Amino acid sequence: MTLHLPNEVPKGALITDTHAHYDDKRYNEDYDGLFSALAEKGVDRIINCGCDIKSSEKCLDLSDKYSLCYTAVGYHPCNLPKGDINLSKIEELAQHKKVVAIGEIGLDYYWHDDNKQAQKKAFREQLSLARRLSLPVIIHDRDAHSDTLDILKETKPVGVVHCFSGSKEMALEAVKLGMYIGIGGVLTFKNARKLVEIASTVPIERILLETDAPYMAPEPYRGKTNNSALILFVAQKLAQIKNLPCEKILEITHKNAEELFKF
Numbered sequence: 475m476t477l478h479l480p481n482e483v484p485k486g487a488l489i490t491d492t493h494a495h496y497d498d499k500r501y502n503e504d505y506d507g508l509f510s511a512l513a514e515k516g517v518d519r520i521i522n523c524g525c526d527i528k529s530s531e532k533c534l535d536l537s538d539k540y541s542l543c544y545t546a547v548g549y550h551p552c553n554l555p556k557g558d559i560n561l562s563k564i565e566e567l568a569q570h571k572k573v574v575a576i577g578e579i580g581l582d583y584y585w586h587d588d589n590k591q592a593q594k595k596a597f598r599e600q601l602s603l604a605r606r607l608s609l610p611v612i613i614h615d616r617d618a619h620s621d622t623l624d625i626l627k628e629t630k631p632v633g634v635v636h637c638f639s640g641s642k643e644m645a646l647e648a649v650k651l652g653m654y655i656g657i658g659g660v661l662t663f664k665n666a667r668k669l670v671e672i673a674s675t676v677p678i679e680r681i682l683l684e685t686d687a688p689y690m691a692p693e694p695y696r697g698k699t700n701n702s703a704l705i706l707f708v709a710q711k712l713a714q715i716k717n718l719p720c721e722k723i724l725e726i727t728h729k730n731a732e733e734l735f736k737f
């Protein structure tokens with residue numbers, strides 16, 4: 475794997491990547507080298523999001539070994555088992571001191587539109603577990619905006635809608651409910667008009683930066699393997715949109731992440 479890194483990072487900048495998947499096997503070769511290279515570029519904290527029991531456990535292993543790694547545990551809507559989810563196992567994993575959220579959980583009707591009821595059930599069960607454990611949630615919503623918003627209104631969780639792809643109206647409703655909006659590499663893509671408008675409308679205090687690594691690398695590395703240092707390019711784009719210095723964007727979003735996840 476080639477590690478693409480930005481040349482210059484603002485002095486003293488601290489980057490929190492609120493959504494990544496470093497359990498992905500393309501990173502396996504050299505975790506020591508990877509995380510020390512990222513730390514040198516100002517990456518301060520990374521939340522690895524589990525997609526099922528096995529990946530949640532692997533993310534926890536990374537948290538045990540690397541001080542900058544934190545973990546969210548849960549079932550991604552694309553990784554649901556045939557029968558019920560093992561909620562008590564998620565609860566057990568959530569006792570680990572570096573678990574900062576339940577996630578990633580949610581609805582995905584793009585890849586799976588034949589099990590909507592099962593997805594909604596697993597989503598609701600994990601939302602209520604998060605509430606019981608007083609943990610925030612990391613939400614995945616792909617082509618399921620209206621059902622996601624309905625469930626948010628009904629359950630009023632604390633958390634983030636990651637890689638936000640809904641409408642501006644939905645973003646503002648989610649913010650009104652107390653949610654954060656997760657923004658990553660898509661913001662830098664040429665066809666990102668809708669997301670640019672959302673980013674200009676949502677208050678900066680409600681925005682979290684993320685990679686979704688290994689996916690969603692920003693320009694100029696679109697299509698390559700993503701990493702947390704490339705968040706700088708997302709921050710630079712957001713700085714243009716918000717008419718603020720990039721340093722300020724990094725500082726505020728870093729603080730937003732601290733407030734939500736209480737590392």
Ligand code: NI
Pocket residue numbers: 493494495523578686
């Ligand atoms: Ni993800």
